[in-house]
Amino acid sequence: MKKQISILLIDDHPVVRTGYRRLLESTPDMCVVAEADSGEKGYQLYVEHQPDVTILDLNMPGIGGLETIRRIKAYNPAAGILVFSMLNNIMMAQRSFEAGARGFISKQSGIGEMIHAVQQVNSGKKYIESELAALQSVNAVNAVNAVDTDTSKSAIDRLTKREFQIFKLIAEGNSNAQIAKKLTISHKTVGVHHANLMRKLQLQNSAQLVRAALDYEVIINTLA
Numbered sequence: 001m002k003k004q005i006s007i008l009l010i011d012d013h014p015v016v017r018t019g020y021r022r023l024l025e026s027t028p029d030m031c032v033v034a035e036a037d038s039g040e041k042g043y044q045l046y047v048e049h050q051p052d053v054t055i056l057d058l059n060m061p062g063i064g065g066l067e068t069i070r071r072i073k074a075y076n077p078a079a080g081i082l083v084f085s086m087l088n089n090i091m092m093a094q095r096s097f098e099a100g101a102r103g104f105i106s107k108q109s110g111i112g113e114m115i116h117a118v119q120q121v122n123s124g125k126k127y128i129e130s131e132l133a134a135l136q137s138v139n140a141v142n143a144v145n146a147v148d149t150d151t152s153k154s155a156i157d158r159l160t161k162r163e164f165q166i167f168k169l170i171a172e173g174n175s176n177a178q179i180a181k182k183l184t185i186s187h188k189t190v191g192v193h194h195a196n197l198m199r200k201l202q203l204q205n206s207a208q209l210v211r212a213a214l215d216y217e218v219i220i221n222t223l224a
Contacts, residue, residue, distance in 0.1 A: 004031040005122045008049060010042035010056035010068065011035075016107075020055070020084075020114075027115055039068030046072050046079070052122050053080045058087060058096065059219065063182070064168065066099045073100035080121045084114070091156060091216070093128055095164065103127035156201065156216050163197040164218075166190060170206070171213030 007024055009017050009032055021032045033049045036042035039062050046054060054072060058065035065083065072079050082103040083096040093104040103121040105113060109129055120127040159167060162183075169179045176190045183190070203209050213219045 004029050005053060005118060006031055006033045006049065006051040007118065008033060008042065008045055008051040008054045009035045010037075010039065010054065010060070010065075012037045012057070012060045016057075023111060023114065024118070030115075030118065039063040039065065039071075042068055043071045043075075047075060050076075053082055053118050055082045055084055055118070058083060058085045058092065066095060066165070069096065069099040069101050080124070082117055082121045082127070084109070087218075094157075095161075097126070098161065105129040156212075156218075158200050159197055160193075163193050163200070166193045167197050167201075167209070167213065168218050170194065171210050171219045 007030060009020060011017050011020075014037070017035050017037075021035070024030045024032055033051055034045040036045050037060075039056075039060055042054070042056060056065050056068060060068075063071075065085070069081055069083075072081060077100075079100070080103075081101045082105070083093075083101045084105050084107055085092060085096075086107055096104050102124075103117045103126065105117050105127070106129055109117075113130060117127045117129075156164070156167075165183070166179055169182065174182070176187055176194060180187045180190045198204075198209070201209075201212055203212060210219075
């Protein structure tokens with residue numbers, strides 16, 4: 001008998017998790033073994049259950065999706081991680097792959113694509129949503145797991161991983177002191193990264209930073 005693919009779902013919306021659990025378990029060879037509503041809890045459940053595939057959102061409270069990916073990959077470099085996100089753009093796909101994800105699809109994907117993505121990730125292959133891939137050149141899609149060094153790349157792509165992480169945390173309303181505590185780095189180091197990202201993005205104040213985060217879809221406008 002064919003072994004079922006064990007799946008861990010990490011998303012802070014219960015309705016979303018319920019919907020995807022029903023979808024996934026309607027496929028005979030898939031079984032959701034655990035669910036989590038935060039990255040911290042998701043990491044704990046990953047260690048406990050060792051699922052074949054972890055499906056997670058990027059935009060969650062706490063440590064967030066990208067840091068969750070990094071922690072899981074640090075624990076198990078072979079972990080199969082599929083990102084499903086509201087942020088359907090190549091920049092976020094690239095960030096996800098750089099963190100260690102093996103697949104990226106949006107929450108607007110069809111049922112068939114979700115199932116196919118899980119199967120591909122479980123088999124050790126990389127997968128990117130077909131609609132998103134179709135918008136990119138062949139070279140761009142093949143390079144999603146590489147750091148772009150082209151001088152013509154957008155300003156946000158010039159941010160380091162740490163600068164991007166701090167960019168998102170600031171846009172979510174965290175102070176430098178709170179960020180320092182969350183990332184276990186000094187307040188001075190946060191300040192340096194903060195200044196660097198403001199310079200790279202050519203921003204003058206916090207209002208512009210939040211606006212940029214919304215424009216780049218680093219955070220979602222929940223009032224829209």
